[in-house]
Amino acid sequence: MRIRVMLAALLVVLAATADAKPIAGTASLSGAVQAPAAFQAAQVHLMNTDRNVLFMVWTRGGRYQALNLFPGRYEVTVKKAGLATDPQSIVLEPGDAKTLDFALREQAARPVRQGEFGFTSSVSSDVKLVSYDELYPREPGRDxxxxxxxxxxxxxxxxxxxxxxxxxxxxxxxxxxxxADRGAMIPSGTLSAADRQTVLAYLTKHFGTTSERRGLRMDAQFPLDEAALGKAMYVEYYLPLDKQLDAANKQRRTQEPHFDPQGNVWYTDRSVPNRIGRVDPRTGEVKDFMMPDPKADPHGLTVDKDGHVFWAETVGFHLGRLDPATGSMMRYPMDSTGQRKGRGHTPTLDSKQNVWFTVIGGDMLGKWDRQTGKSTVWKVPTAGAAPYGIAVDKDDNVWFAEFRRCRIGKFEPKTEKFTEYAALSQPCTIRRLGVDSAGIVWYGGFNNGKLGRIDPRSGAIKEYDIPMPFSEPYDVWPDRHDDIWISDGGQGGALIRFDQRKETFTYYPTPQTTDQPKLAITREGAIWYTPRSSVKAAVGVLYPDVTTMTTLAAYE
Ligand code: HEC
Structure with a gap:
């Protein structure tokens, strides 16, 4: 028995380390990149213009290799701060393994932009970028x-x-x-009259009518680990803009990725009219479903084992459900008694396929019961908590982030008991959390750049500093090896791998400047995300090791 287990483990290791064959029907491109001076990890962007899909890899020792590319026409360019080159075009047929070399020339470096999270006023590239101290002079109001x-x-x-x-x-x-119809953002009793005067004067002085529109300059560069990046590949599937539907917005806004049993990736689209849709990663084909209420503002979504898609509406207090086979949509009130109202946020499933959801406005946690088809909500213990991200552990306990109150909540459905854990660094905002296979709960301090770890058995809490300045960890989610993946928009967009045994952080800067509100990780370890504040709306994926990929499909 013991030996059999060990053999099985050995086979898994062998399978994971052996290079996988190229995926049937794809092509590859590789080449050398030269520059006047030594450089590390330049980004190679391969834009497939036929399918509107971007592939991105890094150079390692001045060479790049992009595997498992869709056939078609490509615009290829190399990006590295301080260096420039002209894009080149190439056509790849299925089975092709072509080469394309580049020579970089020197160019004045542009400052790195810092991303914006969700608010519509993201920094455009023509905005003047200045240092933090210049933007926020050290005067009493800054604090x-x-x-x-x-x-x-x-x-x-x-x-x-x-x-x-x-x-x-x-x-x-x-x-x-x-x-305000949304209630207080600043908890009552926390802003004194004197502080209010101070901050008002500070805002008027530095961000008044005669001030210049500016953005934050990041002086730090991402730490680049060429050995890791040289194996990785990003793919972004861009969502098409509909001539009529998107005429006014000229933009779409993807929110949460989730996989269905067929290997497709679903998302909510919060641009009006609201949609939910799916990308087939094997072809890049996109299919959108119009929501029953075009302004219900769907936030999170989840997919059950039959492939039915559930989403939470922030406006109207409904849970939506789509059967993709028939296209039929249903909506359930989030409180079947009709007594409570709030703003729904993120749904997830327990082992019995019940749908649990957070209610950010109204401070509730809810459950849609698969057997009865009815929903129940519970008030969480702390007022103003703003429950945000949600995760279910192996014992079907429900964990949620208390966004505004810097705590993690746990709900035991059997006893209906809540337990709260305060993060170590207070105050803070916590958007999301994840539970690893050992039952450890991980969270990100969105405002303070911390990665937190709670051991529910001992109650011990530990926090790590994410090494870059201005870090804004959004989602934290474990892969099947219990490496913790962090989506960080504060630094202009990066996925970060945290190895919990070695306590190291590895950065994978995203192709676009963006935040990424939610991650979903496949059983092969591909990290799916939705770039939200990016210029181009997409569903994206990072393959940390492209040589072990066996499929483009996304399976949980
Ligand atoms: C708990 C989070 C939170 C805190 C703390 C907070 N805000 Fe807000 N703020 C929001 C949200 C969310 C909105 C969007 C309001 C809405 O859509 O109802 C907003 C909207 C605003 C807007 C209007 C946005 C626009 O389009 O111009 C301004 C200005 C603003 N906040 C300033 C402040 C100032 C100044 C403070 C501190 C004194 C502050 N906020 C504290 C969350 C917060």
């Missing part, structure tokens, strides 16, 4: 702004506004819940 406002709004929000004093004053009222 108040950081503690009371920036932990939610990020670092690029205020410099994108040029408001007169009365406007800032009104918005502070709104944030305090005065005249």
């Amino acid at each position: 108040v702004l950081e503690k009371q406002c920036m932990y939610c709004h990020g670092r690029n929000f205020f410099p994108s506004k040029q408001y007169p004093e009365p406007t800032w004053n009104t918005f502070i009222d709104v944030m305090l819940g005065i005249g």
